[in-house]
Amino acid sequence: MRKITCISSFILKIVALVTMAIDHVGLLLQTLYPTNYNILELARVFRGIGRLALPLFVFMIVEGVIHTKNIKRYLLRLGIMAALISVFFMVLEYSSFREYAHGLLRAGNIFLDLTLIAISIYLLKQPTLWKKFIILLPIGYSILCFIVKGIEVSQMIDINWFPAFLTMQYDWFSLLLGVGFYFSYTLADAYIKIGEPQNHLDKEMWIQNGNYRLLVNIISVFMLAFVSFLFYLTTVFWKAGVYWDAKIQLYAIISGALILLYNGKRGYNAKWFQYGSYLFYPLHLIIIVVVFIIINGGL
16 A cells, blocks of 8 residues: 555645745636637646645645654744735735735635644644634634635625635635645544454554555545535526636646545655745746736836
8 A cells, every 4th residue: 555655745845835836827817818719728727737736735734743752843933934924915915016016915814724724733632622622713704705705796885894814715625625634634543443353463563564655545535625615516507796716726636546546755845945835926926026017028
């Protein structure tokens, strides 16, 4: 089974970063050229490719929370990035480049998603029940973000009391996906415990022969498919209107093929790459916006 699980977190992260950048190019094309059919078709392709990014980011965040040696430092790092990106978005919101960045701003802050996912997993790992129930706060916030965005799109208005730089990018979809990935470990352990009397293999033996990692991956893929389908149903049947193209979002399931191949190892993990991965988000947004400004003769 070790031959099947052959992709490290380094590869997953590279794929996530590249597909995210492609998605943002598609979003800007969609925003700036809403009446050009050919460009909109290209934008749709780019956005479809971009659906692979979020599940991979969420999957790696969950892995990070589970395996980190210093959870407080991990959460602090994510929280600082979420705050800095919010400030960055706030500056763009009131800058002369707002026209070009508007679509990116309205999409929300992905680091806010990742931070709330990490906090939620941290809370679920706590031994006391009351601490686990605090997860209702990030859940409530994710639902609020979803409702606000839906109302803004359906009513064609901006809700000023809930500015874009304070919103999540994928709302309850990303949060529920993170929780699902986390419980993949719980379900894998339950499966092994139930089958232990028949196959005479305990968890340690599953880990040694590589089957445990594969089992967790398989359950994670099912979680991805379930949450994606649930999100699809919600966006289709919500009468107030939705802000996502529900069919395109289903392409997120394709990332399950990569998750299935994950071997549980970091792979290349130099310091420059660790911090560069965080900086990639604001830097690639700046580059994309500047390129589009130049193309449109704004500079």
